[in-house]
Amino acid sequence: MKKQCYFNQHNIKYIDYKDTDVLKRFLNPHGRIISRKRTGISAKYQRQLATAVKRARFMGLLPYVAS
Numbered sequence: 001m002k003k004q005c006y007f008n009q010h011n012i013k014y015i016d017y018k019d020t021d022v023l024k025r026f027l028n029p030h031g032r033i034i035s036r037k038r039t040g041i042s043a044k045y046q047r048q049l050a051t052a053v054k055r056a057r058f059m060g061l062l063p064y065v066a067s
Helices: 020-024 043-059
Strands: none
Touching: 020 043
């Protein structure tokens, strides 16, 4: 069975880098972005997610590496 895209389900049009609770759902315990294959996110939102996570890391909202 194919997984549904989280962002399509919740009617989220734009992924905000300041919404760290949503971004943390798609990071593994080490702080790495989880692949589309594992999460079921569409390609469009995976690109937006990667950009948002990178921005949040740069702004200091998310860690680059979890220790």
